[in-house]
Amino acid sequence: MIEERRTSITIKDIAALxxxxxxxxxxxxxxxxxxxxxxxxxxxxxxxxxxFQPNASAQxxxxxxxxxxxxxxxxxxxxxxxxxxxxxLLTSITEKAAARxxxxxxxxxxxxEDVDSAYRSILRGKRVDGxxxxxxxxxxxxxxxxxxxxxxxxxxxxxxxxxxxxVDVDNTGGADAMTRHLIGLGHRRIxxxxxPEHYPGVTERVAGYRAAMDxxxxxxxxxxxxxxxxxxxxxxxxxLKQLLRLRARPTALxxxxxxxxxxxxxxxxxLALRIPSDLALVAFDDHPFYEHFSSPITAVSQPxxxxxxxxxxxLFALMDGREPEPTSRVLPTRIVIRSSCGSxx
Amino acid sequence: MIEERRTSITIKDIAALxxxxxxxxxxxxxxxxxxxxxxxxxxxxxxxxxxFQPNASAQxxxxxxxxxxxxxxxxxxxxxxxxxxxxxLLTSITEKAAARxxxxxxxxxxxxEDVDSAYRSILRGKRVDGxxxxxxxxxxxxxxxxxxxxxxxxxxxxxxxxxxxxVDVDNTGGADAMTRHLIGLGHRRIxxxxxPEHYPGVTERVAGYRAAMDxxxxxxxxxxxxxxxxxxxxxxxxxLKQLLRLRARPTALxxxxxxxxxxxxxxxxxLALRIPSDLALVAFDDHPFYEHFSSPITAVSQPxxxxxxxxxxxLFALMDGREPEPTSRVLPTRIVIRSSCGSxx
DNA sequence: ATGAAAGCGCTAACAC
DNA sequence: GTGTTAGCGCTTTCAT
Numbered sequence: 001m002i003e004e005r006r007t008s009i010t011i012k013d014i015a016a017l018x019x020x021x022x023x024x025x026x027x028x029x030x031x032x033x034x035x036x037x038x039x040x041x042x043x044x045x046x047x048x049x050x051x052f053q054p055n056a057s058a059q060x061x062x063x064x065x066x067x068x069x070x071x072x073x074x075x076x077x078x079x080x081x082x083x084x085x086x087x088x089l090l091t092s093i094t095e096k097a098a099a100r101x102x103x104x105x106x107x108x109x110x111x112x113e114d115v116d117s118a119y120r121s122i123l124r125g126k127r128v129d130g131x132x133x134x135x136x137x138x139x140x141x142x143x144x145x146x147x148x149x150x151x152x153x154x155x156x157x158x159x160x161x162x163x164x165x166x167v168d169v170d171n172t173g174g175a176d177a178m179t180r181h182l183i184g185l186g187h188r189r190i191x192x193x194x195x196p197e198h199y200p201g202v203t204e205r206v207a208g209y210r211a212a213m214d215x216x217x218x219x220x221x222x223x224x225x226x227x228x229x230x231x232x233x234x235x236x237x238x239x240l241k242q243l244l245r246l247r248a249r250p251t252a253l254x255x256x257x258x259x260x261x262x263x264x265x266x267x268x269x270x271l272a273l274r275i276p277s278d279l280a281l282v283a284f285d286d287h288p289f290y291e292h293f294s295s296p297i298t299a300v301s302q303p304x305x306x307x308x309x310x311x312x313x314x315l316f317a318l319m320d321g322r323e324p325e326p327t328s329r330v331l332p333t334r335i336v337i338r339s340s341c342g343s344x345x
Numbered sequence: 346m347i348e349e350r351r352t353s354i355t356i357k358d359i360a361a362l363x364x365x366x367x368x369x370x371x372x373x374x375x376x377x378x379x380x381x382x383x384x385x386x387x388x389x390x391x392x393x394x395x396x397f398q399p400n401a402s403a404q405x406x407x408x409x410x411x412x413x414x415x416x417x418x419x420x421x422x423x424x425x426x427x428x429x430x431x432x433x434l435l436t437s438i439t440e441k442a443a444a445r446x447x448x449x450x451x452x453x454x455x456x457x458e459d460v461d462s463a464y465r466s467i468l469r470g471k472r473v474d475g476x477x478x479x480x481x482x483x484x485x486x487x488x489x490x491x492x493x494x495x496x497x498x499x500x501x502x503x504x505x506x507x508x509x510x511x512v513d514v515d516n517t518g519g520a521d522a523m524t525r526h527l528i529g530l531g532h533r534r535i536x537x538x539x540x541p542e543h544y545p546g547v548t549e550r551v552a553g554y555r556a557a558m559d560x561x562x563x564x565x566x567x568x569x570x571x572x573x574x575x576x577x578x579x580x581x582x583x584x585l586k587q588l589l590r591l592r593a594r595p596t597a598l599x600x601x602x603x604x605x606x607x608x609x610x611x612x613x614x615x616l617a618l619r620i621p622s623d624l625a626l627v628a629f630d631d632h633p634f635y636e637h638f639s640s641p642i643t644a645v646s647q648p649x650x651x652x653x654x655x656x657x658x659x660l661f662a663l664m665d666g667r668e669p670e671p672t673s674r675v676l677p678t679r680i681v682i683r684s685s686c687g688s689x690x
Numbered sequence: 691a692t693g694a695a696a697g698c699g700c701t702a703a704c705a706c
Numbered sequence: 707g708t709g710t711t712a713g714c715g716c717t718t719t720c721a722t
Contacts, residue, residue, distance in 0.1 A: 008469070008471070010698095010699055010700085011699065011700060011701095012699075012700095020708070020709085021708065021709045021710075022699085022700075022701090022709090023701080023702080023708075023709060023710080023711090024707085024708060024709075025700095026700065026701055026702085027701090027702095027708090029700095030701080032701095032702090034707060034708080035707070035708080036707055036708085039707080039708080051465075051469070053465050053466070053469035053470050054470065054699075054700070055406070055470060055471050055698085055699050055700070056402075056466075056470035056471060056472045057401075057402040057403075057404075057405035057406040057411065057471060057472075057698085057699080057700090058402075058406050058698070058699035058700040058701090058714090059402075059699080059700060059701080060402035060700090060714090061400070061402040061403050061406050061698085061699080061700070061701095061713095061714045061715065061716085062699075062700040062701040062702080062713080062714055063700090063701060063702075063713090063714060064700080064701065066402065067466075068450070068472075071451075075436065075440070082633050082634065084429075084432075086432070087429075087431070087432035087435075090432075090435075090451070091420065091453055094451055094452070094453045095420070095453065095455070098452070098453075098459065098462070098463070101462070101466060103450050103451070103452065103466065103467060103472065104450065104451045104452075105413070105448050105449065105450050105451070106416075106435070106439055106448070106449045106450070106451045107439070107443070107448065107449075108436055108439045108440065108443075110440070114443065117443070117446070118443070120396075120398050121398070121401075121412075121446060121448065122448060124353070124396070124398035125398050125399065125400060125401035126353070126400050126401060126402060127401045127402075127413075127448065262633065262634070262636075262637065265637050287634070288427050288607065289427065289607070289632070289634045289638075291607075292607065292610050292638050292639060293634075293637050293638060293639065294637060294638065294639040295639075355714095355715055355716085356715065356716060356717095357715075357716095365692070365693080366692065366693040366694075367693090367715085367716075367717090368692075368693060368694080368695095368717080368718075368719095369691085369692060369693075370716095371716065371717055371718080372692090372717090372718095374716095375717080377717095377718095379691065379692080380691070380692080381691055381692085384691080384692085399715080399716070400714085400715050400716070402714085402715080402716090403698090403714070403715035403716040403717090404715080404716060404717080405698090405716090406697095406698045406699065406700085406714085406715080406716070406717095407697080407698055407715075407716040407717040407718080408697090408698060408716090408717060408718080409716080409717065
């Protein structure tokens with residue numbers, strides 16, 4: 001009899017060495033009652049000594065969980081690393097998941113197809129027990145399938161009304177507060193440069209801005225309104241340039257998307273506008289570097305880390321078959337005032 | 346007979362519908378020869394129509410690969426998001442892996458224990474077919490086990506001489522070039538503020554700096570040498586402050602770790618030193634925001650995206666049982682000159 | 691070219 | 707308290 005080369009040690013080996021059945025070992029491993037204290041101890045010792053780790057695939061196949069959660073977030077190529085939002089969120093999620101010995105299967109999606117293939121491979125292939133997904137990511141079809149299947153997932157950012165379980169920051173409140181701040185400083189012609197129109201969150205930020213403007217009696221107008229722009233494109237820069245060349249130029253610009261800040265700065269530089277004297281500039285989504293900018297950027301700071309933690313908490317509840325309470329979490333933002341918004345005028 | 350609720354469709358279902366055996370379906374799925382053209386076609390159609398996706402756990406268990414690779418990188422909590430290095434690298438890796446339908450299992454390690462548990466769970470549990478690991482991450486023990494087992498893994502950053510397969514940027518060359526640049530501008534008292542002494546990469550950056558200094562005949566001295574600092578600690582700030590208070594204060598500071606840049610800026614601000622007039626400041630590792638700093642930072646730019654791609658290429662070769670050629674890749678850096686280094690003096 | 695059957699390593703009834 | 711055993715869904719010889 002030739003002993004086959006064993007690539008790694010299995011539950012069977014432990015069982016043999018402990019002179020028990022594999023069932024008993026399994027029970028011990030999973031803290032299932034029905035094993036004598038002595039036996040349990042003996043097995044644990046063996047597991048420890050041999051540094052045994054059960055085969056994950058076998059475990060999942062045998063009906064238990066995969067101990068993986070999937071995270072599908074937008075593709076954050078170097079071009080959009082101007083915001084630390086996703087990295088921080090991802091770190092937070094990973095950290096929280098690790099505390100429960102759950103791994104994170106990452107999928108960054110650049111296109112619809114990517115999302116689709118990620119979806120197929122990760123979800124349909126049963127690689128994960130739950131999913132955290134960026135609100136920008138899913139088409140209605142996939143969403144419907146997820147909901148229909150009752151698959152545990154939570155969305156980061158409020159996507160659609162269909163979604164029960166989500167976490168988000170208070171986009172409306174943040175934008176409202178920041179706009180009020182500008183109004184309080186004496187600004188009237190305040191323009192918001194927001195992200196893509198159909199994006200979740202964007203609408204809310206615009207709404208917050210609008211609410212504050214309305215309350216101050218500042219009717220919408222060419223220099224009183226929100227403009228949408230795809231992130232960091234030439235078109236965005238053009239639109240902005242045009243806006244800043246109006247004879248009644250806005251006195252304040254609220255950049256409501258992290259990756260548009262650099263676009264805005266370049267554009268104002270081109271037009272030789274000084275910040276904040278010629279134009280007050282504020283942003284949604286803070287960044288540790290803003291403090292060091294030539295005109296330190298005043299920004300709405302989002303509790304990104306907390307957002308990640310909350311997402312995982314919600315997801316774990318769902319995975320445990322509990323109804324999370326509450327079913328969603330909207331976290332408050334905070335305004336960080338630096339000098340780019342200038343002082344009262 | 347009550348039909349059990351089927352959670353998802355299996356290879357068996359396909360086989361039944363196609364009136365063939367599961368073996369034939371499996372062969373078709375895996376493009377294994379030995380299936381008639383007609384049969385193959387019929388099966389493919391069924392797979393397509395039913396949107397069938399094989400169960401990943403079953404596949405791995407049955408001896409095939411997991412189609413997952415693991416990535417173990419340092420914990421990048423919000424505090425250290427001052428550098429976009431890891432996020433960009435991770436994105437690049439994920440992107441490249443996705444092109445081969447390989448998922449990324451992420452593990453951010455904060456401590457030795459984290460690494461250990463990540464290692465156990467991911468690797469020993471056979472969750473991945475290969476591993477990409479940050480050079481800072483592994484202790485010799487795990488390293489030895491990996492090498493000994495012949496497990497496919499590549500390191501990002503040159504860790505130890507034991508590592509055959511790694512990718513890295515040319516730390517020495519980058520630091521050397523930047524130091525020369527400073528010397529060329531007329532600086533003599535140039536100090537390097539580097540990361541933790543034992544860190545891979547750090548030593549090389551110091552070596553590059555030293556080489557340039559030596560060649561210029563600038564012997565080591567209190568204001569001619571490299572200082573090490575844990576990232577972004579109070580101690581680092583203190584050391585720096587002390588240094589900048591010397592009567593023969595350095596005229597140039599080379600911050601050789603991304604997350605020390607803000608520390609340096611805060612410290613110089615505290616001492617009311619103007620950059621670049623009082624002190625030239627340059628950094629290793631560029632960031633898109635540097636351009637907008639009050640003194641736009643001159644920096645050594647690393648080809649991070651390429652680094653990620655290279656890492657995955659190497660890893661895939663190993664996973665395919667091929668010897669990658671070459672076995673390691675050291676990518677050149679590029680100096681981006683902005684104004685923080687000032688002009689010739 | 692196709693199928694039967696033996697696992698892969700584990701869990702979960704169920705029996706003792 | 708412990709062992710037996712039947713799968714989980716797939717791949718892979720080995721017959722046919």
